[in-house]
Amino acid sequence: MLIVKKFGGSSVANVERIYNVAKRCIEDYKRGDNVVVVLSAMGKTTDGLIELANSVSKRPNRREMDMLLTTGEQVSVALMAMAMQELNVPAISLNAFQIGIHTTQVHTNSRIKEIDKARIRHELENRKIVIVAGFQGIDKYDDLTTLGRGGSDTTAVALAAALHADKCEIFTDVEGVYTADPRIVPDASKLKEISYDEMLEMATLGAKVLHNRSVELAKKYSVPLVVRSSLNMEEGTEVKEETRMEKMLVSGVAADKNTARISLIGLKDVPGVAFKVFNCLAKKNVNIDMILQSIGREGSKDITFTVPRDMLEDALEVLEENRDTLCFDRVSSKKSVAKVSVIGSGMATNPGVAAKMFEALFNAGINIKMISTSEIRVTVLIEEEETELAVRAIHEAFRLKDL
Ligand code: ADP
Ligand code: ASP
Ligand code: MG
Numbered sequence: 001m002l003i004v005k006k007f008g009g010s011s012v013a014n015v016e017r018i019y020n021v022a023k024r025c026i027e028d029y030k031r032g033d034n035v036v037v038v039l040s041a042m043g044k045t046t047d048g049l050i051e052l053a054n055s056v057s058k059r060p061n062r063r064e065m066d067m068l069l070t071t072g073e074q075v076s077v078a079l080m081a082m083a084m085q086e087l088n089v090p091a092i093s094l095n096a097f098q099i100g101i102h103t104t105q106v107h108t109n110s111r112i113k114e115i116d117k118a119r120i121r122h123e124l125e126n127r128k129i130v131i132v133a134g135f136q137g138i139d140k141y142d143d144l145t146t147l148g149r150g151g152s153d154t155t156a157v158a159l160a161a162a163l164h165a166d167k168c169e170i171f172t173d174v175e176g177v178y179t180a181d182p183r184i185v186p187d188a189s190k191l192k193e194i195s196y197d198e199m200l201e202m203a204t205l206g207a208k209v210l211h212n213r214s215v216e217l218a219k220k221y222s223v224p225l226v227v228r229s230s231l232n233m234e235e236g237t238e239v240k241e242e243t244r245m246e247k248m249l250v251s252g253v254a255a256d257k258n259t260a261r262i263s264l265i266g267l268k269d270v271p272g273v274a275f276k277v278f279n280c281l282a283k284k285n286v287n288i289d290m291i292l293q294s295i296g297r298e299g300s301k302d303i304t305f306t307v308p309r310d311m312l313e314d315a316l317e318v319l320e321e322n323r324d325t326l327c328f329d330r331v332s333s334k335k336s337v338a339k340v341s342v343i344g345s346g347m348a349t350n351p352g353v354a355a356k357m358f359e360a361l362f363n364a365g366i367n368i369k370m371i372s373t374s375e376i377r378v379t380v381l382i383e384e385e386e387t388e389l390a391v392r393a394i395h396e397a398f399r400l401k402d403l
Pocket of ligand 2: 009041046047072134135148149150151153
């Protein structure tokens with residue numbers, strides 16, 4: 001059996017935890033399995049490196065940012081290999097360049113295109129535990145790239161898909177996927193299983209327990225995925241195509257603070273305006289999320305949309321650069337907003353979900369700034385400082401009585 005096991009930052013935060021992970025992997029190895037381990041940087045290393053970069057430069061060059069951030073994972077894989085060797089098990093650490101994890105060129109947010117399998121296969125054939133630096137890749141110039149915050153999950157799933165692994169286990173600091181972030185809602189319940197589609201929405205909408213791209217890949221390549229704790233042996237949550245359970249009305253509440261709002265005021269009310277706005281943002285790799293366009297009045301209209309907060313400066317810059325072509329009166333933006341969403345595949349056929357969510361927000365005195373919906377989710381934009389209150393209120397509303 002080939003198993004890919006991924007351990008996040010808190011699971012390898014110190015020497016004791018590194019040994020705990022080493023021993024857990026060795027158990028599988030001694031059972032005869034082939035083991036590939038993917039690691040994140042130790043503890044809050046990545047946050048520390050970003051802070052360091054920001055203290056050197058106001059807007060750090062993204063290529064250099066990747067050069068810096070990839071060092072974090074390199075530290076943990078080397079230490080893990082040493083720990084396993086200390087326990088008399090042959091292990092080897094590899095980075096993205098040594099393996100050949102090829103990505104797009106979008107620094108700090110690249111996507112994996114292809115993974116070379118030869119080196120890993122060779123090491124596994126020699127009965128070594130292969131320890132891979134997560135989160136990183138190389139582009140067509142062999143420059144280091146990173147996959148976006150939380151991207152080690154994606155490294156693990158991509159490797160599991162490429163190597164046709166029998167199992168991909170994501171070990172983290174909670175026991176699985178919960179109905180809401182257990183740090184915000186202490187009585188949230190652990191889900192035994194969740195469908196790829198629901199998990200993808202949860203991850204995309206801010207449940208950082210899994211990187212959204214990892215779920216996308218798991219679905220595309222049918223990778224059997226489990227999220228569980230690195231600190232105990234509890235069963236965890238299975239992420240799979242179809243769950244045995246009846247379609248749940250609401251499977252979870254998610255919040256995302258990495259959000260900012262931009263409004264373009266006084267655009268011309270003619271065809272092609274939205275195309276021009278979003279086309280120039282797309283060229284700069286700015287992801288757009290919620291979009292609201294006002295109806296035209298006296299020949300002009302407004303467009304409001306959200307972008308990831310860390311892309312706000314880039315987005316404003318490209319809009320200013322194209323001011324003459326886009327012809328707007330003014331642009332306004334706000335950083336301190338957050339998205340809160342309810343997700344559930346059962347809501348497609350149940351019209352009461354949005355109303356129930358809005359009622360919960362109303363009762364909590366929270367004002368909604370924007371709304372967007374899909375078949376399996378409802379998302380609202382609110383003030384950032386009200387995020388936790390909103391998550392708790394919505395979670396409580398859906399837990400107390402079913403529709
Ligand atoms: P790792 O370093 O292991 O990758 P992360 O911090 O990236 O860990 O992800 C785990 C965290 O995700 C948890 O500590 C928890 O606070 C948060 N989280 C957010 N939403 C959820 C959810 N629905 N279920 C479980 N954890 C969640
Ligand atoms: N170390 C990276 C981060 O903190 C990647 C990861 O943890 O998955 O975002
Ligand atoms: Mg993570």
